[in-house]
Every structure is written in structure tokens, then in C-alpha cells.
Amino acid sequence: MVRVPFEELRARIEGILLALGVGKRSALAAQLIAETDRDGIRTHGIARLPRFAEMVRLRRIDPRAEPERIASFGALERWNGHRGPGNLAAHAAMNRAMELARANGLGAVALANTTHWMRGGSYGWQAAEAGFAAMCWSNTLPNLPPWGATTPAVGNNPLVIAVPRRDAAGHGAPIVLDIAMSQFSYGTLSAYRERGELLPFPGGFDEHGELTRDPAAIERTQRALPIGLWKGSGLAFVLDVLGTMLADGRATCEIPNDPLQEVGQSQIFIAMAPSALTSIEELNRIAAGAIDFLHAASPATPGGIVRYPGEGTLRIREENMQLGVAVDEAAWKVLKKLESEKPES
Amino acid sequence: MVRVPFEELRARIEGILLALGVGKRSALAAQLIAETDRDGIRTHGIARLPRFAEMVRLRRIDPRAEPERIASFGALERWNGHRGPGNLAAHAAMNRAMELARANGLGAVALANTTHWMRGGSYGWQAAEAGFAAMCWSNTLPNLPPWGATTPAVGNNPLVIAVPRRDAAGHGAPIVLDIAMSQFSYGTLSAYRERGELLPFPGGFDEHGELTRDPAAIERTQRALPIGLWKGSGLAFVLDVLGTMLADGRATCEIPNDPLQEVGQSQIFIAMAPSALTSIEELNRIAAGAIDFLHAASPATPGGIVRYPGEGTLRIREENMQLGVAVDEAAWKVLKKLESEKPES
Numbered sequence: 001m002v003r004v005p006f007e008e009l010r011a012r013i014e015g016i017l018l019a020l021g022v023g024k025r026s027a028l029a030a031q032l033i034a035e036t037d038r039d040g041i042r043t044h045g046i047a048r049l050p051r052f053a054e055m056v057r058l059r060r061i062d063p064r065a066e067p068e069r070i071a072s073f074g075a076l077e078r079w080n081g082h083r084g085p086g087n088l089a090a091h092a093a094m095n096r097a098m099e100l101a102r103a104n105g106l107g108a109v110a111l112a113n114t115t116h117w118m119r120g121g122s123y124g125w126q127a128a129e130a131g132f133a134a135m136c137w138s139n140t141l142p143n144l145p146p147w148g149a150t151t152p153a154v155g156n157n158p159l160v161i162a163v164p165r166r167d168a169a170g171h172g173a174p175i176v177l178d179i180a181m182s183q184f185s186y187g188t189l190s191a192y193r194e195r196g197e198l199l200p201f202p203g204g205f206d207e208h209g210e211l212t213r214d215p216a217a218i219e220r221t222q223r224a225l226p227i228g229l230w231k232g233s234g235l236a237f238v239l240d241v242l243g244t245m246l247a248d249g250r251a252t253c254e255i256p257n258d259p260l261q262e263v264g265q266s267q268i269f270i271a272m273a274p275s276a277l278t279s280i281e282e283l284n285r286i287a288a289g290a291i292d293f294l295h296a297a298s299p300a301t302p303g304g305i306v307r308y309p310g311e312g313t314l315r316i317r318e319e320n321m322q323l324g325v326a327v328d329e330a331a332w333k334v335l336k337k338l339e340s341e342k343p344e345s
Numbered sequence: 346m347v348r349v350p351f352e353e354l355r356a357r358i359e360g361i362l363l364a365l366g367v368g369k370r371s372a373l374a375a376q377l378i379a380e381t382d383r384d385g386i387r388t389h390g391i392a393r394l395p396r397f398a399e400m401v402r403l404r405r406i407d408p409r410a411e412p413e414r415i416a417s418f419g420a421l422e423r424w425n426g427h428r429g430p431g432n433l434a435a436h437a438a439m440n441r442a443m444e445l446a447r448a449n450g451l452g453a454v455a456l457a458n459t460t461h462w463m464r465g466g467s468y469g470w471q472a473a474e475a476g477f478a479a480m481c482w483s484n485t486l487p488n489l490p491p492w493g494a495t496t497p498a499v500g501n502n503p504l505v506i507a508v509p510r511r512d513a514a515g516h517g518a519p520i521v522l523d524i525a526m527s528q529f530s531y532g533t534l535s536a537y538r539e540r541g542e543l544l545p546f547p548g549g550f551d552e553h554g555e556l557t558r559d560p561a562a563i564e565r566t567q568r569a570l571p572i573g574l575w576k577g578s579g580l581a582f583v584l585d586v587l588g589t590m591l592a593d594g595r596a597t598c599e600i601p602n603d604p605l606q607e608v609g610q611s612q613i614f615i616a617m618a619p620s621a622l623t624s625i626e627e628l629n630r631i632a633a634g635a636i637d638f639l640h641a642a643s644p645a646t647p648g649g650i651v652r653y654p655g656e657g658t659l660r661i662r663e664e665n666m667q668l669g670v671a672v673d674e675a676a677w678k679v680l681k682k683l684e685s686e687k688p689e690s
Contacts, residue, residue: 076450105421227573253638293598297494
């Protein structure tokens, strides 16, 4: 592991994006990616840059394409991402949803024809730090067998729910849930396999159709477990259909099951303004009460801590800002390799 | 099991509600309860009437109280349920959310100070059958240990997502997901225990902190498993905080952990109008494509069927309308006992 000062990391990512043709929006895109590593979500930050670069070279992502509003009715809008950088389109969509919520109490942007948004939690933090609650989700390629099936037919759709909050000292400390629909991601499975470890809990099915903690067995069957078994399977399905309807975009079944061809996703960004009806003090009182109650639960292991979603993030963020962002050696090498490459264009 | 014609069931429930003082809204409340048994959700229909009656007698539910709008900003409204019958308040809230969505593309009603809504799916079907997509949820008393804890500190909050749809024959066939945050309800645990069966999958922790399929062990520890382990635990928490903030109502931590005192819940009803931007034909095409893709997945057991959320409901509904609604002998006796009781008032 290496420690890289946040600003250096951000600037180097920006350089790579500029070389790939993202243009002046590279600064924002680099900020979002660097923040992902800064927050400790190493699977979704610079680790995803090589695939982004490859998809730009393959002309599956158009680095200059900007999202465009194509239809609107009241507080509901539909945008077309034109297959530009997915994190920029998602950031713009959440910004617009917040504008709609500022005027209407809540607002939604349905974004069709976009590309991978990288870290979904980014847009939850974005809204919560601006004082809005938010709910957003994306569909994905079909990579998860629905409950009762052995072949993939739903997406591992990420779902983000964020709530604004200030802590007792007045610092922003939002509650941000960022979950995908499988119990463990394939990235997590391979990490456990490489360390020669069993999963802490069953994560999918083996060749005999039995639940297993063996990551390699699940990689072989490709039968990862949906969260809550039939419940997460149903949730993945209904989020896909609802998002696709609102966006009039591609459903999971229309996205090729190949990560390098995973484009055209449908995404939903809903912003809500609880502060339109309630004082900030009262909102913070509600959050503090729920958090105190959670923290007072008896831990299952001595000295264990029961955390709310997002609670760990702020500590990791602080550490990474003080010591430099923790980056895997391998990821750092890949970043340097990307810097040395000339784009084809 | 007895078979009771739907109209007889509905009328007998209405009689009980009239005697309890629900007044002229008894017809709608009885309809919602009878439909719950008609749809095969036997845990949440007439099985819940005795508790409702008891809470009316204890004056914890006010049978005549009607929900009231107390604040509004654009497409977001806040209502107070005044602790009236929870299913009537929820039905009114979803109706209002649909009116807001008709005018604004989407709309939300945050309902504070209500009581148990009985079957959450009712309000999803209500919206979808009227052509709207919907998302609604309720908090509950604290009956579920959050991930990493042995004592309850989150609610088994039900979450409903519904999508309107007509099938190829033009019949209403919405997609309706209705899930609570624990893998198995306590009602399911006791049913397995009474039959002397193990759960099909681990449903909680035993006395040694190990995952178990033994329903009695989970009943003893009261450590039911959240769906998706830490993921469902986080989802339960954030739905509670967000709902409480929007409603400015009671959070789970403020609701006594006693079913007879479970009043004052906060609930959110969001309606969305995909048809404001897209033709009904296109919406049905999207749903049909996703369903066909799901149905084409290879079943895990020979002849098995992969179903979308709500798919089983229509078949059960049809059977119960043809043969009479299937009612457990015990529930039928309880219903007759309720009919014979005179209210205290």
C-alpha cells in the first residue's frame, strides 16, 4: 500500500482523463474518483479507471458527451446521458433533482443511456452534504441469478439512500447507505480467494446447489446470493423495471453481459427536501436520537461497535486526508501505466 | 381451512369494524382486510383483527380519527394520522400522493402519528392498479437487532415498491414487491416450529451466536436475521430516519417494544407517474421484456418457476375468488368470536 496526498491523486487522475478527451469536466470527474478512494471504497475509484479508458478507446463511452434533458413534467424529468462519462452524468442528474426538490419539495431525474456511475454513494453524499435527502439507483448488466434460477437474469443494481445530518459539533455527518443486490461482489469473492480465506457468511451456491462460504466455488457457478434471498432478487427486478420505465431506457435484459459492453444503463435520482417542512434542528434531533439508540444496542462481540451506514466513512476519510490516500500497490502501478499511455485519438 | 365467499368475508369484517366504532369508513377498511386474505397474505388480514379490536378497546387506536394534512410544500405533504385505523390512513395517503403525482409527475405524503397499516402491499396494488408507480414504507417498533448487536434497535420496516402493468391480454398485472427487513417474520418462525420443521435457510442466531435454521432457537434469542445481513440492517435504519424526518413523527426508538403499544408510526407514500412521459404501450413493452427475460432463466430445480414480485398473487386471488377465500379454522373461529363481542363503549 502507498499513501498519496489527496490533491496529488486528484491531479493525476485529472491528467489521465484530460488525455482521454474528457475535456474541462475532467476536474470534476477526477474529484469524484479521488474522493471514492479517499473514502476507502477502493473497488470503485481508480481501480475502475483502466476499464473506463478501455471503453473510451473502444468508443463505447463518449468522453465529451454531456447529458441532455429530453422530457419534463412537473418535478419529474428525463435526461439522456448520450453514453458520456457516467459519474459526470450522475452528478449532473442529482444536481438537477436537488433543484427540482428545492422548488417542489421533491424531484426526480430519470437518466437513460448513460454509463457506469462508478461509486453510487457519491451522489448520496453529494445530496446530503447539500442538505437534501436522496434515493438513487442504477440498473446493471445481468450478472445475478434471480431467486430460484441458476443463470443470471437480474442486475446487481446498486441502491443508495442518503439523509442529511450535522453532528453535535455542527459538522456534516450524513447517513449514507450504498448497497448492491448481491451479498458479496465478485471483487470481494476474488479478494477472499486470493487470501485463501472462506467468506464470513454464505455468499452463493456451489456446484451441488448448496449454499457455500467458498469464494472459488461461487466464482465457478456464478451463482452469487442476492441479499435476503428471494427478497433482494425481487428488489433488483423491480428497481430495474421502475427505473427503465421512468427513464424509457435500457432494462437489464437489454444490456450485454460483458463489462466492456455495459453501456446504456437506466438510473433514477430522487431528491427530497425535509427542511422544506421542518427545522434543521428538529431534523438533527431525529437523526441523533436514532443513532444514539443504535449505538446503545448490546454488541455481539465484546467491544464491538454497531455502526450506522456511512459512520465508518468519515473516519477513513479523515485518516486518508491526514496520512495520504491509501492506494494498493497494484492500483498505483496501473495508474502510472495509464499516465504513460497515449490515447489513440 | 374453510372457504368463505369474498363478499361474505368482507361484510362480516365490516360488521365487526362498525361495532368497534370505525363508522362509515368500515366498508373500505373491511375491503382492504378481506383483500389481504383473498391475496393469500393470511398473516396480515383477519389474523390481525383481534389486536386491532384490543387496541381500540385500550383506546390506543381511535376508530373515528381521520388523517389530516398539516403541512405542504409543492409535491410534498405532511399528514397526521391522529392514531386512527392505520389502513384507512395509509389508503388516504397513497390516494393523495397519486393526486400530487398526477399534477407534478411525482408526489409524496409523509404520514406521522398513524397506526399499523396491516398489509403494506395493499397500497402498492392501490397505486399500480390506478396506473402509478409507488414506493412506500413504514417504521415499526424496535424488534430487530441491527447487524453486530444482540438486542433490538431497528424495526422490521416493511418496504413496498409497485409498478403498473397490463399483461398481453390487457389485464392489470402489476409488479408489487412487499418485503420486511427480517429474512423471516416471527409469524413464519412460529409456524415452522409448530410443524416441527427447520427453516429452509438460516433465519437468525442461536444462543451461541451461530446462524441457525432452528426457529425455536431464534425465538429464544430474538435475534432474527436482517435481509442481506449488514445491508438490510442499514436499510432498516435509513428508512426509519428518512421517514421520521419527512413525517416529523416518531422514530423506531420512540415506539414502545410492545405490539399493543405500537402506535405513532411514521410512513412515507411516494407516487410516480411514468405515463406522464411515456406511452402506456411502451411501459408495458418494458415490463414484458423484463418478465420474459426473468422467466427464461434456468430454474434451479427441474420444473421450477422463477417469478416476479406479485406474480403468484394473481393466481391465488383468482382461486380464492372462485372457490371462496381460504381462511384458517383458527382465524375463522376468532372472527366469529369478535362478532359475538359487544364493544365496551
